[in-house]
Each structure stands twice: as C-alpha cells, then as structure tokens.
Amino acid sequence: MSKRDWKKEITDKNIIFLDTVEKIRECLNEYKTLITSRCSKTKTGKNSAIPKEFYVSNINLNFYVAMENAGFYYGILSDKYGIHFCDEKLDYYDIHPSELTKEKKVELGKIIGEKVSKLGYEAIIFYNTSPLLSLPYFEMLENSGLKIYYVSKLDLFSQLKTRKLF
Numbered sequence: 001m002s003k004r005d006w007k008k009e010i011t012d013k014n015i016i017f018l019d020t021v022e023k024i025r026e027c028l029n030e031y032k033t034l035i036t037s038r039c040s041k042t043k044t045g046k047n048s049a050i051p052k053e054f055y056v057s058n059i060n061l062n063f064y065v066a067m068e069n070a071g072f073y074y075g076i077l078s079d080k081y082g083i084h085f086c087d088e089k090l091d092y093y094d095i096h097p098s099e100l101t102k103e104k105k106v107e108l109g110k111i112i113g114e115k116v117s118k119l120g121y122e123a124i125i126f127y128n129t130s131p132l133l134s135l136p137y138f139e140m141l142e143n144s145g146l147k148i149y150y151v152s153k154l155d156l157f158s159q160l161k162t163r164k165l166f
Contacts, residue, residue: 006131013138015148018125021159027149028160031123034116035074035157036083037063038128038137041096048091051076051084059129066157075116077126077137082111085119097136105136109143116146123147127154 007017018024027033040057052064055076067074067086075083079095100108116124124146128134131152141148151157 003132010131010138010150013142013148015126015138015141015150018149018151018156019153021156024125024149024151024156025160027123027125031147032121033123033125033149034119034121035067035072035125035127036077037074037126038134039076039078039084043092043094046092048089050089051086054084054090054092062154063127066154070157070160072157077112077140079108079136082108082140083115085115100136102139105139106143109140110145112140113144113146116144121146123149125149125151127151127157129154 010017018027037060040055040060042057042060043054044056046053051060060076063074073086075085078084078090078093079097079100080093081090084090112124124141124144126134126137126141126148128137128150129152131150134150138148138150
C-alpha cells in the first residue's frame with residue numbers, strides 16, 4: 001500500500017473511508033455497525049482477559065475510552081482470534097501481523113464475519129491511526145463478507161453526541 005494512493009487502494013478492497021462525523025452517523029443509521037480497532041504488541045501478559053485488560057498500547061487505551069464514553073459495544077481485531085469482543089475473555093497470545101499468511105488472513109476474515117454476524121451486525125467501522133499499518137487488518141476484513149468502513153480519527157466518535165441546533 002502506498003502513502004499517496006491508500007484511499008484508492010482501500011476502495012479497491014471495498015473499504016469506505018469515513019472522514020467526517022456525518023459519514024459515521026450515516027453509516028451507523030444505515031447498518032447495525034460494530035466499531036473495532038486493532039490488537040497490539042503491547043499486552044499485559046494476563047493469561048486470560050477482556051480486550052481493555054489485554055491490549056494496552058496508547059491507541060487501544062484511547063479507543064476504549066472513546067467507545068465507552070460514546071456507549072458503543074466494540075471489538076478488537078486479533079491476529080489469533082479474528083475478533084475479540086469487549087466483553088469476551090480470551091487467552092494470551094503473541095502473534096505479529098507480519099507472521100500471518102494470506103490464507104490465515106482469509107481464515108481470520110471468515111471468523112470475523114461469522115462472529116460479528118452472529119451478534120446481528122452488518123457492518124464494521126475499523127479505527128486505526130495509520131492506513132498503511134492497517135493493511136493486514138484490511139486484508140482480514142475484506143474476507144469477512146461484511147460492509148467495511150475505515151476511520152483514522154478517534155475524536156470523530158466523541159463528536160457524534162454533539163448536535164448543532166442551527
């Protein structure tokens with residue numbers, strides 16, 4: 001994925017970039033949508049935990065606060081489990097996205113699609129600060145069978161509650 005053409009490249013993967021609060025609101029109104037982010041190398045080392053007790057990079061910690069303040073149920077895309085829901089306790093692992101084969105990403109994408117659909121969700125909004133570092137997750141998500149959206153600014157979620165009167 002190139003820095004210059006990442007928007008076109010994700011569009012080619014049927015991933016829609018949401019860069020305004022209005023676009024996020026429109027997505028949330030059109031589909032039952034799960035908000036997600038990525039796992040992290042920085043983990044607490046607990047044997048078994050929910051995401052916020054497990055993935056503890058700054059991106060993850062800020063994501064948890066934003067989702068909980070906005071009242072969203074959320075998940076973390078996982079290099080082992082496909083998706084790790086916010087209330088789901090799973091076992092520790094240490095897998096880096098670079099270790100995933102193309103086949104494994106397809107398999108994880110199918111797991112994501114099955115688990116998310118089972119809860120009644122039709123779409124995923126994936127948050128990460130860098131589209132370039134999101135490539136392994138985009139490759140998983142494109143195999144999920146769900147509508148996929150990408151957001152790179154976490155503060156857009158906090159603006160969802162703000163409504164202009166005029």
